[in-house]
Structure formats: structure tokens, C-alpha cells
Amino acid sequence: MTEQLGNGDLGGVLSREQIQTLLRRDPPLVSGMPDPEMQLQPNGVDLTVASVARFSGAGAVTVDNAGRRLPGTELLPPDASGRWTLAPGPYLVRFSETVNLPASCMAYARPRSSLLRCGAALHTAVWDAGYSGQGVALLVVYNPDGFVLEQRARIVQLVFHWLGQPAAEGYRGAYQGETGQPAP
Structure with a gap:
């Protein structure tokens, strides 16, 4: 099915409308947006942080994924006010929202500028057409004095792109349908 929802041709960035x-x-x-009106932007949707985890152990990526091994993670509970005080270093964050990309659309996640201005960076991957789930990102705190992050804070903007034509086969990887806790 062709997805024409406005004046743009297939292949462009989706508008708010x-x-x-x-x-x-x-x-x-x-779905699962705590505040859709605040999260909806002119060219994307802000995603919020649901959980933060610390890495424990080494990971491995191999040519054919047969030897892929994700490092362990330790879920960090927020304090009584719903905040994490993070020391410099890497963290795995899980987003609160569930994303359901149709076969005609993919997305990029880009950090909100406030994060960068605080001395923290968010690293993400391509969100393939057909992906469904609560994604994760790598948060790296570079500020030597640390970084405070509040649960449900908007930390990334997901920007959606129409494909030139729908993918014949959507995402079918290991992370399809991921939810809840950081990856084991």
C-alpha cells in the first residue's frame, strides 16, 4: 500500500501532520507516550527514558551473529524523586514508548540538544522498517561532574522517513518486539 499522507512524495521526512x-x-x-502533545515535534516524536542500566561484562559481535554476545546489565533504580545521578561512563537506556514502524517507513533517533549541552551523548542505530518494540540507546556521560536524568525525561527525537517503496520484508532481527527491561 502506498502511504501518501500529505503533500510530500515517498522518500521524505514525515511532518507532524x-x-x-x-x-x-x-x-x-x-504508543505509550506520557504526554503526546509535548512529545510530538514538527519532524518527529520525542522518546522518554524508562530505565537505565549499567554494563557488567564484555560483549561480542561476530560476522554471522552466531557468536554475538550481549554484555550483562544491572538495572539502576531511580532515587525517591525518580532521578538517576549518573557518574561519567556508559549506560544502556530503554525508552518508555513502543514504536511500530510500517514497511514503508524507517527512523533515526537523534539526541535532544539539552543532553549534549549537559555533557552527555546518546548513541543510537537505524530503526528499520517493520521494527516494533521499545528500543534502547547508549547514553555516555562525558561531564566529569556527572549527569542527573529524570525518569520519563525526553532524551531523543525519533525522526521518521518514508522509503522510496515499502520494504518487501521488514525487520526480523533478534530485537523485534523487545520490551521492558534492558537487553540481558
Whole structure:
């Protein structure tokens, strides 16, 4: 099915109005937003942090994924006020929202500028057409004095792109349908 939801041709960045249309679908493009009006941007949707974990152990990536080994993670509980005080270093963050990309759409996650201005960076991967789940990102605190992060804070903007034509086969990788806790 061709997805024409506005004046743009396939292959462009989705506008707020196109995203709003996809949010009304079943399944919605993004669900579980704590504050949809605040999270919806002119060219994307802000995702919020659900959990933060510390890495424990080494990981491995191999040519054929047969030897792929994810490092262990230790979930860090927020304090009584719902905040994490993070020392410099790497952390795995899980987003609160569930993303459901149709076969005609992919996305990039880009850090919000406030994060960068605090001395922290967020590293993400491509969100392939057909992916569904609560994604993760690598948060690296570079500020030598640390960084305070509040649960449900908006930390990344997911920018959606129409594909030139729908993917014949959507994402079918190991992370399809991921939810809840950081990856083991």
C-alpha cells in the first residue's frame, strides 16, 4: 500500500501532520507516550527514558551473529524523586514508548540538544522498517561532574522517513518486539 499522507512524495521526512495520522492507526506509529502533545515535534516524536542500566561484562559481535554476545546489565533504580545521578561512563537506556514502524517507513533517533549541552551523548542505530518494540540507546556521560536524568525525561527525537517503496520484508532481527527491561 502506498502511504501518501500529505503533500510530500515517498522518500521524505514525515511532518507532524503525517505523524499524527500514523498515531491514529492500529497499531499506532508510537504508543505509550506520557504526554503526546509535548512529545510530538514538527519532524518527529520525542522518546522518554524508562530505565537505565549499567554494563557488567564484555560483549561480542561476530560476522554471522552466531557468536554475538550481549554484555550483562544491572538495572539502576531511580532515587525517591525518580532521578538517576549518573557518574561519567556508559549506560544502556530503554525508552518508555513502543514504536511500530510500517514497511514503508524507517527512523533515526537523534539526541535532544539539552543532553549534549549537559555533557552527555546518546548513541543510537537505524530503526528499520517493520521494527516494533521499545528500543534502547547508549547514553555516555562525558561531564566529569556527572549527569542527573529524570525518569520519563525526553532524551531523543525519533525522526521518521518514508522509503522510496515499502520494504518487501521488514525487520526480523533478534530485537523485534523487545520490551521492558534492558537487553540481558
